[in-house]
Amino acid sequence: xxxxxxxxxxxxxxxxxxxxxxxxxxxxxxxxxxxxxxxxxxxxxxxxxxxxxxxxxxxxxxxxxxxxxxxxxxxxxxxxxxxxxxxxxxxxxxxxxxxxxxxxxxxxxxxxxxxxxxxxxxxxxxxxxxxxxxxxxxxxxxxxxxxxxxxxxxxxxxxxxxxxxxxxxxxxxxxxxxxxxxxxxxxxxxxxxxxxxxxxxxxxxxxxxxxxxxxxxxxxxxxxxxxxxxxxxxxxxxxxxxxxxxxxxxxxxxxxxxxxxxxxxxxxxxxxxxxxxxxxxxxxxxxxxxxxxxxxxxxxxxxxxxxxxxxxxxxxxxxxxxxxxxxxxxxxxxxxxxxxxxxxxxxxxxxxxxxxxx
Amino acid sequence: xxxxxxxxxxxxxxxxxxxxxxxxxxxxxxxxxxxxxxxxxxxxxxxxxxxxxxxxxxxxxxxxxxxxxxxxxxxxxxxxxxxxxxxxxxxxxxxxxxxxxxxxxxxxxxxxxxxxxxxxxxxxxxxxxxxxxxxxxxxxxxxxxxxxxxxxxxxxxxxxxxxxxxxxxxxxxxxxxxxxxxxxxxxxxxxxxxxxxxxxxxxxxxxxxxxxxxxxxxxxxxxxxxxxxxxxxxxxxxxxxxxxxxxxxxxxxxxxxxxxxxxxxxxxxxxxxxxxxxxxxxxxxxxxxxxxxxxxxxxxxxxxxxxxxxxxxxxxxxxxxxxxxxxxxxxxxxxxxxxxxxxxxxxxxxxxxxxxxxxxxxxxxxxxxxxxxxxxxxxxxxxxxxxxxxxxxxxxxxxxxxxxxxxxxxxxxxxxxxxxxxxxxx
Numbered sequence: 139x140x141x142x143x144x145x146x147x148x149x150x151x152x153x154x155x156x157x158x159x160x161x162x163x164x165x166x167x168x169x170x171x172x173x174x175x176x177x178x179x180x181x182x183x184x185x186x187x188x189x190x191x192x193x194x195x196x197x198x199x200x201x202x203x204x205x206x207x208x209x210x211x212x213x214x215x216x217x218x219x220x221x222x223x224x225x226x227x228x229x230x231x232x233x234x235x236x237x238x239x240x241x242x243x244x245x246x247x248x249x250x251x252x253x254x255x256x257x258x259x260x261x262x263x264x265x266x267x268x269x270x271x272x273x274x275x276x277x278x279x280x281x282x283x284x285x286x287x288x289x290x291x292x293x294x295x296x297x298x299x300x301x302x303x304x305x306x307x308x309x310x311x312x313x314x315x316x317x318x319x320x321x322x323x324x325x326x327x328x329x330x331x332x333x334x335x336x337x338x339x340x341x342x343x344x345x346x347x348x349x350x351x352x353x354x355x356x357x358x359x360x361x362x363x364x365x366x367x368x369x370x371x372x373x374x375x376x377x378x379x380x381x382x383x384x385x386x387x388x389x390x391x392x393x394x395x396x397x398x399x400x401x402x403x404x405x406x407x408x409x410x411x412x413x414x415x416x417x418x419x420x421x422x423x424x425x426x427x428x429x430x431x432x433x434x435x436x437x438x439x440x441x442x443x444x445x446x447x448x449x450x451x452x453x454x455x456x457x458x459x460x461x462x463x464x465x466x467x468x469x470x471x472x473x474x475x476x477x478x479x480x481x482x483x484x485x486x487x488x489x490x491x492x493x494x495x496x
Numbered sequence: 497x498x499x500x501x502x503x504x505x506x507x508x509x510x511x512x513x514x515x516x517x518x519x520x521x522x523x524x525x526x527x528x529x530x531x532x533x534x535x536x537x538x539x540x541x542x543x544x545x546x547x548x549x550x551x552x553x554x555x556x557x558x559x560x561x562x563x564x565x566x567x568x569x570x571x572x573x574x575x576x577x578x579x580x581x582x583x584x585x586x587x588x589x590x591x592x593x594x595x596x597x598x599x600x601x602x603x604x605x606x607x608x609x610x611x612x613x614x615x616x617x618x619x620x621x622x623x624x625x626x627x628x629x630x631x632x633x634x635x636x637x638x639x640x641x642x643x644x645x646x647x648x649x650x651x652x653x654x655x656x657x658x659x660x661x662x663x664x665x666x667x668x669x670x671x672x673x674x675x676x677x678x679x680x681x682x683x684x685x686x687x688x689x690x691x692x693x694x695x696x697x698x699x700x701x702x703x704x705x706x707x708x709x710x711x712x713x714x715x716x717x718x719x720x721x722x723x724x725x726x727x728x729x730x731x732x733x734x735x736x737x738x739x740x741x742x743x744x745x746x747x748x749x750x751x752x753x754x755x756x757x758x759x760x761x762x763x764x765x766x767x768x769x770x771x772x773x774x775x776x777x778x779x780x781x782x783x784x785x786x787x788x789x790x791x792x793x794x795x796x797x798x799x800x801x802x803x804x805x806x807x808x809x810x811x812x813x814x815x816x817x818x819x820x821x822x823x824x825x826x827x828x829x830x831x832x833x834x835x836x837x838x839x840x841x842x843x844x845x846x847x848x849x850x851x852x853x854x855x856x857x858x859x860x861x862x863x864x865x866x867x868x869x870x871x872x873x874x875x876x877x878x879x880x881x882x883x884x885x886x887x888x889x890x891x892x893x894x895x896x897x898x899x900x901x902x903x904x905x906x907x908x909x910x911x912x913x914x915x916x917x918x919x920x921x922x
Contacts, residue, residue, distance in 0.1 A: 185583065189576040234914075287667060287693075297676050297907055298618070298669035300598050304914055315915075316602035394571065396598045398669050400696055401571060438576060445565075452566035453526030453535075453794075 141490040157339055163486075174328055179321040187320035188393070194434045195327035196388045199334045201414040201426035203381030208412070209420035210342055211374035212354030213263050217256075217275035218382055219407030220282035223399050224252045225386025227292050230301045233314070233391065234294060240308040245330065245387045252383020253376045255282075260375030264368060267357075279405055286399040302396035314391045323392050330388060334381050339423050341377060350374050351421070417470055419479025428478035436463055516829040517561045518554070518818060520545060520811070521581040523574060523591040526794070529697035530569040530722035532752045533803055535794055537592055538564065540807025542793035543786050547778075548815060550785040555818045556828040569722070571595045578603065587818065587835040588612050590810055594670035602915070605629045610836040612817075614810050615640075615746055615769055619673060620907035622869030624840065625919040627908065631839050633813070633870030634861050635769040635895075637719075638903060640745045641674035642895035643767050643874040644717050645681045647743060650890075657686030662713035664704060664720065664728055667693035671719040674745075678717075680899045698724025705731040718744040725753035733760025743767065743876070749886070750802040754879045762881035765889075766802075769874050770809045770858040772886045774800030778808075778853030802877075802886060809858060816852075817842045840865055859892045865921040869904075872897070 146161045148154040158164040182191065200222060207213050215221075228248035233241070259278040263271050286292050293301050305315030312318050313326050341347050349370040352360035361367055390397045397403070410433060418429020437459055444455035474480050488495075524538030525531055545560040554560050563584060565577035574596035578589065589604060589611045591597050597617035604611045605628065612631045613621065619638045621630035648656055663678060665671030675691065682689045690713055692704045698720065705728075708716060716737065720728055725748045732742055740763045744753070749766020782799065786792050798804040821830045821838025830838070842863045849857050861870035873892040880887060912919050 185579040188579045193572065296910075297673065298594070298598070299672045300595075300669045302598065302602070302914075305916075316606035394575065394599060395602060397571075398595055398598075400668055401595050404696070441566075441576075442580075451794075452524065452564045453531075456527040456566040456568060 140492070141486050155343075157343075171332075175325075179325055182320045182324050184320050187324050189438055190435060191324050192327050192393045194430055195324075195331045196385050196393055197411065197414060197430040197434050198427050199327075199331050199388070200382050200385035200411045201418065201430045202331075202334050202338045202423060203378045203383075203385060204411050205415045205418075205420065205422070205426045206338060206342070206350070206381070207374050207378035209415055209422065209425070210347060210354060211350040211371065211378075212357075213260070213371060213374060214268065214272040215275040215378070216272050216405070216408050216412065217259065217278040217282070218411040219403045219405060220279040221252055221256050221379055221382045222386030222389060222407065223282055223286055223403035224255045224379075225249060225383030226390035226397055226403065227286055227301065227399075228252065228383065229387035229391050230294075230303070231292070233304060233306055237304070237306065241306040241313050241391065242308055242326070242329075244306075245384055245391070248387035249380040249383040252386065253379040256379025256382070257372055257376045260372055260379075263371050263375070276405075279408055283399050283403065286403075298398075300396055300398050301390065303391040303394075306391075314395070316395065318392070326392060327388055330384055334384065335423055335427075338377075338381070342423070346370075346373055354421075413467065415477075417467060417477055419477030422477070422479035424482060425477050425479030428482070432478065433463075436466070517559045518587055518830065519561050519563055519581075519585045520814060521563045521565060521577070521584075521586045521589055523567045523577050523581075523589065523593075523596065524564055525567050525569045525592070527566065528568040528570075528722075529699070533722055533725075533747070533750060534569065534592065536750065536752075536798040536801045536803035537807035537810075539792070539794040539796070539798045540804035540809075541590070541811045542807075543782060543799075543804075544808045544811035544815070546786050546791050546793070547782055550789065550791065551781060555815050556822040558828045560815070560818075567591070567593065567596060569593050569595075571599050574599060575603075582607060582609060585831075587830065587832050588814055588839070590614065590814070592616070594618075594673065595668065598669055601627070601630055607832075608836070609832040610839055612810070612814065612839065614806075614813070616670065618911075619869075620904045620911065622867060622904050623908035623919075624863075624865045624868035625908075625921055626912045626917055627868060629836055631863065631868045633842070633863050633868065634844075634859055635746075635872045635874050636869050637673040637745070638677040638900045639769075639869075639872035639874055639895035640767050641677040641717075642681065642872075642900060643876070643893065644743045644745075645678070645685065645687075646893060646896070647765075647876050647890065648687075648715050649685065658688070659715065660688045660690060660711070660713040661715045661717060662690040662692055662708055662711070664692045664694060664701075664708075664716055664718045666698065666720055666724055667695045670721065670747075674717075674719055676903060677900060680903065681896065684896075684899065694720070694724055694728070697722060699727055701727050701731050705735050705737075708732075708737065709735045715741045715743065718742070718748045720744065720748045720753075725750075726756045729754055729761050729764060730757045732764075733757045739763035739879075740765070746806075746874075749877060749879075751884075751886075752801075752803075754881070755884075759881045761879055764879045766877050766879070766886070767874050768802070768877050768886075768888070770805060771856060771888070772802055772805060772877060774805075776854050776857065781853060805857075812852065812854065813842070813844070816844065816848070839863060840868070872900070 140162050141160050158167050204218050207215050225248045228251040232244040262274045293299050303314045311322050349365045352365045353370045414429035414433045419425025440459045444450045522541050525534035542562045545562050549559050563581050567574045567577050594616050597613045600611050610629045619636040621627040621632045678689050744766040746767045754761035817839040820841050821834045825834045844861050859873035872895045875888050875892045876890045877886040878889045
């Protein structure tokens, strides 16, 4: 009944190749955009922004970035945390060095700087594959964290090695610093996540994305049919780095406001984002959102249920939360190894023929 | 064992939402690599307020409510905890984490809620003209660094030139905090400073202690927390480093840290800004009203440990500040802004502590707008492994305010410039 192509005619090539060719899907997408841009900003408060929406949106950008590299191009990376740190520190240096330039430009430039750094660390991927590449990116993780801890220039010689985001505004609205309104934080993240998702979706549908997927599926075959592995792999690293850098810059400047490299951008962050794309679904933009939502919102939800409603002791709740999230991850991976995105795809298939499955 | 939170939630539901109370959020961590240190502090903090509620009916007749929120020493969870508790009318935040304190300094200032980072956090918050809402009395890290150097000076008859001091530190904002002071003091006193960072969480320190064994520093200072402390003390004992020359900051001086090393930890020294043990009249009341009544927080087995005492001390200072605020504003149901005024006017005297059942428990100090950090007195405690107890081996002594004062002024001025704050007391 839902998701039927029947009666939904495309009369131009542009219509035929749009992202959501089915009418119902398209309207659902518009509805999400309307709610996200038109309704939530008016209802949001500090708690919902800082504990729920802002981390979810920022992790979604990071997950999209990693999904391009790992999900679409098949290059495993364990350096996401450190690459986010590159974005964060680049943004910090830009914010403090050029206070008059709008924050959005700093964030985009931070993404560009991260893209360059990630491409540099992607060079070994031309020689090594699989686990060996994962280890090389792991080295990047430890090297970059060490670098940001060791060289005081990165944190402007502050006594504690912490970086903290000064107040910066754009169009007269404050977007970073403690006086930021909840809706401003939310909207700047939403704009970047929408931008990232649209760009990523269209890149992965085009020739660049096809060359990434060819490399992922079988690099030798891809090379034989004329895909240039150097170009394909390095563009994947660059695009992925760009998004991860944006996520890192937002994570530091909009969400946390103060950060410390070892604590905020350590190896556990790399694993967190990797889990997000594995649970959400490798090679799927929707999966990046689903995975980020699962990993960010579930702990907050469980905490509120256990402590807020049931009134259990906080340590018990914290331990139980690990057990429940861990258990759910295992259950999901056994029952649906292709992630939440695959569940969504199956649900759509079922809805398409519902209520007459035969 | 029922948690305070459960009890207060049930009480709240029974009494209806109109009941006034004083909310003290406790951003605790009972899990993760720092849990061993987080538990006694959180228990002490909660138990003291339970005692006030049970014995005195709260503070000035208004019951205190401790809202506990688990951070796991993680800044992101700390942000979530702050946002979820601030709407409940939180009076003061004590995050027990330098990282979370750095997060909260701008946020809490914007929201007008005071933060009390007792013996941790950003040291230059001592300058209350810049950090209006942040307090770090009675002592801070730079005081601690100076106390450690002073103790070494005492041991050497006032001359440490040519000696080598190693700083083993948690490679984070917390551990890096004393470096600047120790560098300044090394210029003044002529010792050589050697920096030995340990990355989070610090379970593996073989290479650091090998370095110490090779370079043979005369003294080792430690800025460690959580599992890092236990490992460091064990490693020091493994390389047969003379424990008498191993001095930890107050966060590296709990029973949890020394017990795993057994006799090897005998003679280890740690700084402190309050007294240790449970030989105080207040403990009788705690036993009677809290422990025997089955209302103790956590497992109820932490009474009298160093960090339990510190949590209790933090709660006591918060309660005294709340009382001061009630007096200033003439109302029992105070707000966060009134609490700030109370903290700024706090005065701890020997008579006050004796009346509370804690004679000579901490140093006397007064807080003012110019000085949010107290007078920075500290003492050295030493671990006696056979007795299984800490004992103070020095009197409370002053820190080198010539050096620290200048550093505080410099760092707070930098913060003021960065954040467009006009320093002042009005």
